[in-house]
Structures are given as C-alpha cells and as structure tokens.
Amino acid sequence: MNGSQTYDFDRFRLSTVRHELFRDGQPVALEPKAFCVLTELLEHGGELLSHNALLDAVWGHRHVTPGVLNRSIALVRRALGDDSEHPRYVQTVHALGYRFIAPVTRVDDAAMRTGPAASVAIAPVASPPPETKSLAAVPVAVLPFANMSDDPGQAFLSDGLAEDIITELSRWHMLAVRSRAASFRHRGVAVDVQEVARELDVRFIVEGSVRRMGERVRITAQLIDTESCNHIWAEKFDRTLSEIFDVQDEVVGTIVATLVGRVQARDAERARRKPPSSLAAYECVLRGNALPWAEPEGRAEATRLFEQAIALDPDYGFAHALLAAMRYGQWYDDPVGDDAALDEALALAMRGVELDPDESTCHSILAQVCHLRGDFDLCAQHIRRAVELNPSNQWNVADMGMMLNYLGEAGQALAWFERARQIDPYFDPPWYWREYGMALLLTHRYREAAEMFSHVTDRNFLHLAPRAASNALLGDMQAARRDVADCMAEQPDFSIERYFAKLSFKRQADIDHLAEALRQAGFPES
Incomplete structure (x- = not known):
C-alpha cells in the first residue's frame, strides 16, 4: 500500500489514516482484518487478487487457513450490503481469487490535510440523514471483552468477539454504535461505567468476558443502562471451541438479537410514560x-x-x-x-x-x-x-418461516422458527406459535402442531381455525368442536371459502390438506 489513502466508491469512503469506513457520512463497523482486506482490494481496484496474495498482504507470513480469508470477505460484503451472487463491489473468481469491480477514486490523505487536490475528482459523500433517524438513535458502546484466560495470547478471541458485536449492532438503524477505536480505549476489568458513558455520550454499554478452558470457552455478556447503572440483561454461554468463528457467530447472533430486543423494550417503557x-x-x-x-x-x-x-x-x-x-x-x-x-x-x-x-x-x-x-x-x-x-433479527427470521409456510416449503420453515428462538429465547408473540403450528400441521406432524397451538391463549379465529384442524386430524373431535364453536362465536361469518380467500397458499396440495381438515373439524364450507 502506498502511504495513507482515502478511497471513495459509490456511497462509501474508506480512510486508511483514520482506519474507518463510512457510508453516507456515517461510520460502518468493520473488524481490523476485514478492513485490511477491503483496503487491499480497493488499492488494486479492478485487478484480480489471488487468495495467496491477499493472505500474504493481510496476514503476512503467518500460517492461516483459507477459511479466515473467506470469513473476512463475507464481513466485507456484509458491511457493504453486497451480494456474492450478484456483486456490486466484490467479485469472486472461482478458484482464483477476488476483484473489486466498482469504480474507485483514490486521494492521498496528506493532500486532503493540506488542502483540496484540484487534480483529483472526489465523489460526493452525502450528509448524515436529518433528525429522526440520526438524532433519535439510541447510543450504545461495546467495551472490549476481558480476557479471563491464563494465556494473554487469547486476547484475540475477546477482542474479536467485541468487534463482531459492534459490526452487527451497527446494522440496526435504531442504534448509534460507537466505533471500535472509541470504545477500545476503555480496556480493563473495573471500568467506571458512568465515566465511560459521559466520555462516549452513550446510554447503554455492553461489556463481558471470555475464558478459554482447553477446548471449551465461556463467554459472559451484560447490557448496562448507564442512567441507573442497572444490569438490564445478562447471559452466559458455554461452548465447545472446535471452530472459533462458528462459536463467535453463534454467540454474536444471540447477543445482538437479545440486546436489541431489550433496548426496544426499555425505550418503549420510557415512551409510554x-x-x-x-x-x-x-x-x-x-x-x-x-x-x-x-x-x-x-x-x-x-x-x-x-x-x-x-x-x-x-x-x-x-x-x-x-x-x-x-x-x-x-x-x-x-x-x-x-x-x-x-x-x-x-x-x-x-x-x-x-x-x-x-x-x-x-x-x-x-x-x-x-x-x-x-x-x-x-x-x-x-x-x-x-x-x-x-440475519440476527429474530422477527425477520420468524417471518421467513411464516412466508415459507405459504410458499410451499413448510418443511424448511421449521428450521427458521427454531432459529428465531435460538437467537432470542424470550421470543414468543402469538403469531409465532400459530405459524410454527401451521408448519407442523402442513408436514403432517399433528400432535406437535397441537402442542404449538396450545401456546396461543386468545380466541382469535386466525388461531382457532388451524388449531381445530389439527385436533380433527389427531382424532380429538371434542377439542376440535370446541375450537370451531369458539371460532364461530368470535367470527360468525367464518367459512372455509372465506378463510382461503384471505390466506394464499402457493401449493394446491397444502390448500386441499388444510381444507379437508377444516371440514373434518366441522366448519361450514361457505
């Protein structure tokens, strides 16, 4: 790399002297190695860089596996909002390497410090969005996780985990996440939370620790409300350390989704007052x-x-x-x-x-x-x-399961419903249990479907109809008739014909299966 540079492409600006990536003037979190990979691709914009060239440039002569590079490329794409199948920025050349394909404008940072470089065209960078999104965003800082292992060399794990959380939290528009450079200045087991909050101007702080014990790792994390210094959420994870990046991804996904849910709940309580x-x-x-x-x-x-x-x-x-x-x-x-x-x-x-x-x-x-x-x-x-x-939003993940029910892929939907609860164990809106039950019903797992429907306690006809169908297919006609009676009391005009007029299924076989079950339960045809 030739000195300190600023690279402009599309809506992004990357500064090597500040070690920051911006999108429309807003910082985008990117862990250090992924940042270096992106910088190398920008430096050689339009050129094909082999796997070995990138590994040598970023990791030097250290022995690392190609999987490390693949993960960094994935993080770069995530930060840029890129798609590997239809790339706008980073193109994969199968078995050969990677190429940055978007136009790039390069400016020497020294020139920018001394004055505008008239001979170089700088792509305009949009100003931060006004008021609602930027001013209302909840400020959060993620402190470096404490390395509780006996080996100081394990600090890469605790730092990498905190960096990943910063990256994922930055994807939420409702959160204003402080950069790694700002947060990581506050390293230590006994930080003064209120002092950090004042310096970084944040309302919430995430802190935690990592302890490696042979082939196992224990990770603790907590969310602190700096206004009251109360711990409003805490979690402990014990995992096998067979593949460090898989562990990081699982832990980060759970922390991110649960953290966002708790921040939403906390803000909702304040707003109601x-x-x-x-x-x-x-x-x-x-x-x-x-x-x-x-x-x-x-x-x-x-x-x-x-x-x-x-x-x-x-x-x-x-x-x-x-x-x-x-x-x-x-x-x-x-x-x-x-x-x-x-x-x-x-x-x-x-x-x-x-x-x-x-x-x-x-x-x-x-x-x-x-x-x-x-x-x-x-x-x-x-x-x-x-x-x-x-991908760490439990609502989106559960929504995917719901949509797959109606797209004719109820078998695939089950994994998405399970994933939503893995991300956030507290996730349980009534529609989630209804749609989970629907997936089980459509895959002929009627007893499990009835169990899922039992989580829904309200008398809404949208819940009662598929529950009645499930009970009928189980042969529990007493329960099915009771559900039908409750459904008709709630919605006297309900019929099988009107039910399917509101609920679209892609597969005719799914319609036929559910319609026959509703008939068995005793619902009117039209």
Missing part, C-alpha cells in the same frame, strides 16, 4: 410498536401513532412499513371486507422500502403484503432480502 403531545416521530413509532396489536384498542392506537409519525416525518420509511402492517391486519381480520385496506397496505409498504431500502423490517412487511396478494415471487424476493440485511 411521556404525554403523546410531546413525542417526536421516532417516539411515536416506539410507543406504537410497544402496544398489543392483537387487541382492537392497541391496534387502533398504534395506527394513530404511526400515522402521526408519518405526518411528523413524511420520509420515515420504517413508520410507513409499520402502518402498512396495521392496514393489512385490518384487511386480514375482516373475512367479508373488500380489498381497499390491502391496496393501501401495498402502497405504504412499497413506499417504506423506497424510503429505507436497507431497513430489513421494511422488506419483511412488504413480503407479507405480497403474500396476502398472492404474489409469491415478490414475497420470496423481499423476505430473502430482509434476512440478508439483518
């Missing part, structure tokens, strides 16, 4: 998201809050997506209504993705709207994009 007239758009979304959508009063208030958020900030993509969910829920819950609410949901969801194409939940909600409209190809496209953008 404030008078609605004082809420900004972001706080409207927080309050609406915390309400019980399954209850009519909660859904009505959430709808009002999401509408208010859009009125306050018409360019708030996430608010558009959540309002779309309210609209399709309104359509879904009314078996005899017209399609006006669903049409509005589609317009809102598409606008959400247009405004915020990198927000995974916007794609997930658009996928659900497309499913209800019977557009299975678009449904699959957007739900895949949702989990690509944020």
